[in-house]
Amino acid sequence: MxxxxxxxxRDGYIEALDQTLLPHQVRVRRITTVDQLxxxxxxxxxxxxxxxxxxxxxxxxxxxRQGGREGWDRARLDAEVKRIADARPTAVNLRRxxxxxxxxxxxxxxxxxxAALALAGTAVTxxxxxxxxxxxxxxxxxxxxxxxxHTHCNTGSLACLGWGTALxxxxxxxxxxxxxxVIVDETRxxxxxxxxxxxxxxxxxxxHRLACDGAAPxxxxxxxxxxxxxxxxxxxxxxxxxxxxxxxxxxxxxQAAGIPFLVAAPxxxxxxxxxxxxxxxxxxxxxxEVTGSAAPAGTRALNYAFDITPAGLVSAVVxxxxxxxxxxxxx
Amino acid sequence: MxxxxxxxxRDGYIEALDQTLLPHQVRVRRITTVDQLxxxxxxxxxxxxxxxxxxxxxxxxxxxRQGGREGWDRARLDAEVKRIADARPTAVNLRRxxxxxxxxxxxxxxxxxxAALALAGTAVTxxxxxxxxxxxxxxxxxxxxxxxxHTHCNTGSLACLGWGTALxxxxxxxxxxxxxxVIVDETRxxxxxxxxxxxxxxxxxxxHRLACDGAAPxxxxxxxxxxxxxxxxxxxxxxxxxxxxxxxxxxxxxQAAGIPFLVAAPxxxxxxxxxxxxxxxxxxxxxxEVTGSAAPAGTRALNYAFDITPAGLVSAVVxxxxxxxxxxxxx
Numbered sequence: 001m002x003x004x005x006x007x008x009x010r011d012g013y014i015e016a017l018d019q020t021l022l023p024h025q026v027r028v029r030r031i032t033t034v035d036q037l038x039x040x041x042x043x044x045x046x047x048x049x050x051x052x053x054x055x056x057x058x059x060x061x062x063x064x065r066q067g068g069r070e071g072w073d074r075a076r077l078d079a080e081v082k083r084i085a086d087a088r089p090t091a092v093n094l095r096r097x098x099x100x101x102x103x104x105x106x107x108x109x110x111x112x113x114x115a116a117l118a119l120a121g122t123a124v125t126x127x128x129x130x131x132x133x134x135x136x137x138x139x140x141x142x143x144x145x146x147x148x149x150h151t152h153c154n155t156g157s158l159a160c161l162g163w164g165t166a167l168x169x170x171x172x173x174x175x176x177x178x179x180x181x182v183i184v185d186e187t188r189x190x191x192x193x194x195x196x197x198x199x200x201x202x203x204x205x206x207x208h209r210l211a212c213d214g215a216a217p218x219x220x221x222x223x224x225x226x227x228x229x230x231x232x233x234x235x236x237x238x239x240x241x242x243x244x245x246x247x248x249x250x251x252x253x254x255q256a257a258g259i260p261f262l263v264a265a266p267x268x269x270x271x272x273x274x275x276x277x278x279x280x281x282x283x284x285x286x287x288x289e290v291t292g293s294a295a296p297a298g299t300r301a302l303n304y305a306f307d308i309t310p311a312g313l314v315s316a317v318v319x320x321x322x323x324x325x326x327x328x329x330x331x
Numbered sequence: 332m333x334x335x336x337x338x339x340x341r342d343g344y345i346e347a348l349d350q351t352l353l354p355h356q357v358r359v360r361r362i363t364t365v366d367q368l369x370x371x372x373x374x375x376x377x378x379x380x381x382x383x384x385x386x387x388x389x390x391x392x393x394x395x396r397q398g399g400r401e402g403w404d405r406a407r408l409d410a411e412v413k414r415i416a417d418a419r420p421t422a423v424n425l426r427r428x429x430x431x432x433x434x435x436x437x438x439x440x441x442x443x444x445x446a447a448l449a450l451a452g453t454a455v456t457x458x459x460x461x462x463x464x465x466x467x468x469x470x471x472x473x474x475x476x477x478x479x480x481h482t483h484c485n486t487g488s489l490a491c492l493g494w495g496t497a498l499x500x501x502x503x504x505x506x507x508x509x510x511x512x513v514i515v516d517e518t519r520x521x522x523x524x525x526x527x528x529x530x531x532x533x534x535x536x537x538x539h540r541l542a543c544d545g546a547a548p549x550x551x552x553x554x555x556x557x558x559x560x561x562x563x564x565x566x567x568x569x570x571x572x573x574x575x576x577x578x579x580x581x582x583x584x585x586q587a588a589g590i591p592f593l594v595a596a597p598x599x600x601x602x603x604x605x606x607x608x609x610x611x612x613x614x615x616x617x618x619x620e621v622t623g624s625a626a627p628a629g630t631r632a633l634n635y636a637f638d639i640t641p642a643g644l645v646s647a648v649v650x651x652x653x654x655x656x657x658x659x660x661x662x
Contacts, residue, residue: 188543191625195626198626198630202627208630209631210630210632210633211634212519212544212576213544213545214519214547214576214577214580215576215577217638218576218579218639221638221639245545246543249580252548252587256583290525295517295529295541296530299529302540302542303542307546307548308552
């Protein structure tokens, strides 16, 4: 793609592609303060669980720089770093990578920046490993034919650096000549599927069709997909998966249709400290994202940004290191 | 409501509230030709399975009038009547009521118009009977508490004349003091839930929250609804239900959560001539309804307007005459 980097550290500040403006505008945000970074994360200009992890890592480096310019004491620096970690609650990657890089702060600015950059590099490598391992899993699970794959939200280069997670699996299938086409959920309310995934698939020359979220279970029931593959924002210790709202309905439909439901995510998404899905904090976002201009003025909404898919509906979780089959406790 | 009639026969022409403009504009279309009626039906200015039945009945009266003015022969009249019956394929009500009123054409214009008006009156009465019977069913199924009900699309006065089907059940629960609140799916792509159901519930003073279609199964899984109630466009002989796209995911979620999934529809929606859901024609509408302005230019979609819920997921179908429990063949 001849588009700017999704997220990059520019020796003192962050550059981020503004994902709220895609696909119609390609604009880069220059982020020089913690305030700007927190705004970019909460408005979803910077989004996607693995990218949030890298943004958290870069964010610590950014806070150290800003603290140096503005003479913050350690308490202030810690408070600013915590603001980054807390900007969104569901994806464990953000909090985890902030914490990993922040642990290097006593070693000074250079160590922090090196740790953040190393982590970004690791994310790119992990993404390709996830993609190839996930593609191999699906080819084996579905037999030798060219696959029709249903996916949700955006889990490609925009969400992950590198190839992506679920969309990386799709990209790897395509590279292997093993993909027939992709069905993409539009992913209301913010339409990451319609805006971002269709854009990425178009750039990659991968055949795809867009569907409303409510249509997905029907399309699956009609035999239009050989497999479902999605990303994750957090996988609990028992294998329950938090992912973009709408994921659970795909898992129910995949089970009813008897097709694989694969979760593709880096190891950093696995959260041994959270026993089950019910302990994962689910972000509740503003009513207006749902009501928009369609509903009567004053209409209230229930706008959970993520849902929980019970482990028993997940065929496997694929990471950069391994394929984790159905978690035993839920079988 | 101090709003115009949803659909009315005005001694020679049809007046219809334009449902594509609600809730922000209340405008009545004056329909004097078959072309105008077919346009109103295909663009969903006139919509909702029971209203489509009445529109079909009035449509035959309209065709007879237009034929009289323009000197149509019987073949032309039959062809125009068939165009009305075929304007949308999934809801059986349209075709059925066109056929019922068309059978009176040999008796002359007055007989046709009397039959159409009688049918509209029957629809209003049926709607109240469905509403009361459905409310009684849910109160019994869910115990004595005030109910939290999840619904989809629009099935109220705008869709049915009278109280409605699923929304009529909700209205009857409210009238009985047995309703806590309603969760309404926005119902992409055309947002009938956000635009029409929220508007009707607001007019009725019924507490409600709007949710994205993809969120519905998660909300149900979290115990936020005591029951799901939806309408139907056609119920096959084996009990499979065609209804607005997104319905099937609610049925899967209701089953997983162990709550009732009730279908409310007039007897005219039951189609003994269609053996099962796989024989119901599912309308495929234009890609642009889904792609809108969000997706990249040229994106293609899969825009089925309805889905099929297998009979085994349906707790009961309630009509103006009876409660039909889970169809035996699917139990």
